[in-house]
Amino acid sequence: MRIVVVGAGGVGGYFGARLAAAGEEVTFVARGRHLEAVKARGLTVRSPLGDLRVPGEAAVPSLADVKDADLVMVAVKLWDTEEVARQLRPLAEAGAAVVSFQNGVQMDEVLRAHLPAACVMGGVSYISASIEEPGVVVHHGTLQKLVFGEYGGRAGSPRADDLLERCLAAGVEAEVSADVERVIWEKFVFLTGLSGATSAVRQPIGVVRAAPGARALLAGVMREAAAVGRARGVALDPDLADERLAFCDTLPAAMTSSMHNDLLRGNRLELPWLSGAVSRLGRESGVPTPRNDAVAEILSPYVMGAPRQAE
Incomplete structure (x- = not known):
């Protein structure tokens, strides 16, 4: 699966690295010193569940550098959501699914204001993780779980079930919810x-x-x-x-x-x-x-x- 992770901090960095280590084609969108470190030395995750490092060749500074995607995971701070949504439009219109693992309850409203509503899935992450230094994400504790699903009370969908299978294969605890809101x-x-x-x-x-x-x-x-x-x-x-x-x-x-x-x-x-x-x-x-x-x-x-x- 071609996965784009927008925001390679604690949430995006951890889950994106787990999926990349399992063989998924993951592109990280990052910036600043963190981006420079990831491109130079890869992205390192330190975790009680096992450390890992994934190559950083695919790290990019902007969504404009991404040409194709099956799934976009949004994990930026909430004030960046609207700008990310505008930049995501070409990928979403080409068929990419978009799921936000941000905090708050209004991020998907912002995404749907700029993107085709059907492309947006709901999502929640449960983890304590942070950037310890540029290029290094530290997982605090052992909790690491993603819950996602389609809006409208659907029990599942091919894309949600596909993501679930890939998360579980990567060692990420995950489930599909029929009431993601x-x-x-x-x-x-x-x-x-x-x-x-x-x-x-x-x-x-x-x-x-x-x-x-x-x-x-x-x-x-x-x-x-x-x-x-x-x-x-x-x-x-x-x-x-x-x-x-x-x-x-x-x-x-x-x-x-x-x-x-x-x-x-x-x-x-x-x-x-x-x-x-x-x-x-x-x-x-x-x-x-x-x-x-x-x-x-x-x-x-x-x-x-x-x-x-x-x-």
């Missing part, structure tokens, strides 16, 4: 809570869940996100937020979120697509979201990175 929202509820609480408190999950006020913030953020999803017609379990809170109690105390890490590093935040999206969609749906409103307001000075000191 629900799966996307389930992850969104948890991720919005984890990212919002750890970033607002500026502490890992162990500190957040142990402090009554911070725990209430975590629970409230997730309950609001779930309420917004249900108001928009997504069949979320009534106890989803409470189940996710119980799940947070099982996580390693030192675990944090990528948004918290970006905050500490002074990087741009995905806040507008997480708690910011809950607030925005809540207003559209008539659902109060005071906890997410507060998180979005507290972190607003940091959305574009570390703020400059006022003169």
Whole structure:
């Protein structure tokens, strides 16, 4: 299968490398020092499940350098989605399937605004991985799973079943969902809570869940996100937020979120697509979201990175 991975960071780099090592024809679209390192030395993945290195000859700086594809996996930060969607149009119109493994719940709306709707599958990734240094992706822990499927409640499709077979052959845990929109929202509820609480408190999950006020913030953020999803017609379990809170109690105390890490590093935040999206969609749906409103307001000075000191 000719697979294009747009964004060779933790998610795209890890899963793309696993598929490449299994013999799939994978092209990585990357940039900057990471691209230079991958082209020079290949892409290295360090993982408790086994290290690997795949050659970097096929790494390119732009989708314009890709001529053919059967499948495009989108794994860029959410603010890059619209630009990627515009660049993807020639490949999608030529028949490539497109599946996003980004965070958030609106990325596929953005893709469908620029691409033929039929080419877009829904997807969710479950992994903790990051770029340790240019050319090197580190997998934290052993969780590594992809869930994907067609919109519209279809149990499967030839392209989804084909991707499933190739993922399993590559040692990637994967499954096809007949209700991928629900799966996307389930992850969104948890991720919005984890990212919002750890970033607002500026502490890992162990500190957040142990402090009554911070725990209430975590629970409230997730309950609001779930309420917004249900108001928009997504069949979320009534106890989803409470189940996710119980799940947070099982996580390693030192675990944090990528948004918290970006905050500490002074990087741009995905806040507008997480708690910011809950607030925005809540207003559209008539659902109060005071906890997410507060998180979005507290972190607003940091959305574009570390703020400059006022003169």
